[in-house]
Amino acid sequence: MEIVILAVVIAVVALGAISGLVVSSRKKKQLPPAPPSSPSVTAPPAEPHVGEEAETPRPEPRRTVEEVELPPAEAPAADEPVVEPAAPEAPAAEEPRLEVPEPTAGRLVRLRARLSRSQNSLGKGLLTLLSREHLDEDTWEEIEDTLLTADVGVAPTQELVERLRERVKVLGTRTPEELRALLREELVALIGTDADRTVHTEPGVGVNGEEKPGVVMVVGVNGTGKTTTTGKLARVLVADGKSVVLGAADTFRAAAADQLQTWGERVGARTVRGPEGGDPASIAFDAVKEGIAEGADVVLVDTAGRLHTKTGLMDELGKVKRVVEKHGSVDEVLLVLDATTGQNGLTQARVFAEVVNITGIVLTKLDGTAKGGIIVQVQRELGVPVKLVGLGEGPDDLAPFEPEAFVDALLG
Numbered sequence: 001m002e003i004v005i006l007a008v009v010i011a012v013v014a015l016g017a018i019s020g021l022v023v024s025s026r027k028k029k030q031l032p033p034a035p036p037s038s039p040s041v042t043a044p045p046a047e048p049h050v051g052e053e054a055e056t057p058r059p060e061p062r063r064t065v066e067e068v069e070l071p072p073a074e075a076p077a078a079d080e081p082v083v084e085p086a087a088p089e090a091p092a093a094e095e096p097r098l099e100v101p102e103p104t105a106g107r108l109v110r111l112r113a114r115l116s117r118s119q120n121s122l123g124k125g126l127l128t129l130l131s132r133e134h135l136d137e138d139t140w141e142e143i144e145d146t147l148l149t150a151d152v153g154v155a156p157t158q159e160l161v162e163r164l165r166e167r168v169k170v171l172g173t174r175t176p177e178e179l180r181a182l183l184r185e186e187l188v189a190l191i192g193t194d195a196d197r198t199v200h201t202e203p204g205v206g207v208n209g210e211e212k213p214g215v216v217m218v219v220g221v222n223g224t225g226k227t228t229t230t231g232k233l234a235r236v237l238v239a240d241g242k243s244v245v246l247g248a249a250d251t252f253r254a255a256a257a258d259q260l261q262t263w264g265e266r267v268g269a270r271t272v273r274g275p276e277g278g279d280p281a282s283i284a285f286d287a288v289k290e291g292i293a294e295g296a297d298v299v300l301v302d303t304a305g306r307l308h309t310k311t312g313l314m315d316e317l318g319k320v321k322r323v324v325e326k327h328g329s330v331d332e333v334l335l336v337l338d339a340t341t342g343q344n345g346l347t348q349a350r351v352f353a354e355v356v357n358i359t360g361i362v363l364t365k366l367d368g369t370a371k372g373g374i375i376v377q378v379q380r381e382l383g384v385p386v387k388l389v390g391l392g393e394g395p396d397d398l399a400p401f402e403p404e405a406f407v408d409a410l411l412g
C-alpha cells in the first residue's frame with residue numbers, strides 16, 4: 001500500500017514539474033525578445049516597447065507541446081488555442097519626414113522686422129517729417145513725395161495729406177505719441193479694415209450634390225512668386241489643420257510641376273500633374289476630381305504665368321476656371337503680384353482682372369522693397385483686398401495681411 005501511495009506521489013510531482021515547464025515555455029513564446037538596446041528602466045524587461053511590434057520577429061528556439069512528450073491526458077486542453085507568434089510583418093517603408101509649418105496666426109507680427117527694414121522711409125520717414133516744429137509747405141511737399149515714392153498713388157496720397165493737414169491743425173501742439181497715433185489711424189484707414197481678407201477655402205457642394213473641397217486658383221505673371229506662393233499657401237492651410245491637394249496646371253514651364261510637388265511633399269500634400277505641355281484645364285479638372293474623391297479640404301491650382309502670347313495665356317486661364325467649375329464653384333482666385341515691380345504690377349493686375357474674377361491679392365517680396373504703398377493702389381485699382389503678403393524666401397514667410405500689424409511695423 002505504501003509503495004502504491006509513494007508511486008502516486010512521485011507521479012503527481014513528476015507531472016507537476018512537466019506541466020510547469022510547458023507553461024513557462026509557452027509564456028516565453030508569447031513575449032517578443034527584449035530589444036537589445038531597450039533603455040527603459042521602469043518597464044519590466046519582457047514588456048514590448050513602442051515600435052517593436054512592427055519589427056520582423058527574430059528566430060528563437062521553440063519547444064512545441066509534442067516535444068515535451070506529455071501523456072495525452074495531461075496535455076493542455078485541446079480547445080485551448082496554441083499561441084503562434086504573429087506572422088512577420090513587412091518592415092514599414094521609410095516614410096518621408098513631414099515638416100510642421102509655423103502656425104498662421106501672428107505671422108505678420110513675427111515677420112515685422114522684415115517689413116520695418118524695407119519700409120523705414122515710409123513709416124518712420126513720415127513720422128519724422130510730421131514731427132518738425134514748423135509744418136510749412138515744403139514739409140507737406142516732402143510728405144507727399146515720401147508717399148508717392150512708396151507707390152501709394154497720386155489720389156490716395158492727396159487724400160491722406162489733406163486729412164493729416166486738417167487733423168494736425170486741430171491738434172495744435174503735438175506730442176510724438178499723439179502724432180504717431182494720428183498717423184497710424186490715417187494709414188490704417190487708407191488701407192481699410194472693412195474688407196474681408198479671409199482666403200476662402202471652406203468646402204462646398206459639388207454639381208452632383210457631393211461635398212467639394214474649397215478650390216483656390218493662383219494666377220499671376222511668371223517670376224512674381226506664384227508657384228512659391230502656392231507652396232507656401234499649402235503650408236498655411238496645413239498649419240491650420242487642413243488637407244490639401246495641389247494641381248500643377250502650369251505646364252508651360254517644365255520645372256514648375258516639380259517645384260510644386262517638392263513643396264507639397266514637405267507637408268504631405270499630393271500633387272496632381274500631367275505631361276509637360278499638356279492641357280492645364282484637364283490637370284486642374286483632375287486635381288479637383290481627386291480632391292473630391294479623397295475628401296480633401298482644399299485644392300490649390302497653380303497656373304501658368306507666361307505663354308507665347310498674352311491672348312493665349314488669358315484664354316487658357318479663362319478655360320481653366322470654366323473647366324474646374326464643372327465640378328462646382330472656384331472659391332478664390334488669388335492674383336500674385338511682385339511688390340518690387342510697382343506700376344508694372346498694376347498693369348498686370350488690370351489684364352488678369354479682365355479674364356478672371358480676382359477675389360484676393362497676394363503681394364510678394366514686400367521684404368525687398370520700400371514700396372509697400374502699392375497695397376493701397378492695387379486694392380483701389382481692382383476693388384479687391386490684399387489677403388496675403390510674402391515677406392521672404394523661407395517656407396513660412398507668407399503671412400495673412402492685417403492692416404494694423406502692417407502699419408505698426410511701418411511705424412516701428
Ligand SMILES: Nc1nc2c(ncn2[C@@H]2O[C@H](COP(=O)(O)OP(=O)(O)OP(=O)(O)O)[C@@H](O)[C@H]2O)c(=O)[nH]1
Pocket residue numbers: 220221222223224225226227228229250253256303304305306364365366367368389390391392393397
Ligand atoms: N524675397 C522674397 N522672394 C520671394 C518671395 N516670394 C517668392 N520669392 C522668390 O521669387 C522667385 C520666383 O518665385 P517662383 O515661385 O518661381 O515664381 P513664378 O515664376 O511666379 O512661378 P512660375 O510661374 O511657376 O514660374 C523665387 O526665387 C522665390 O523664392 C518673397 O515674398 N520674398
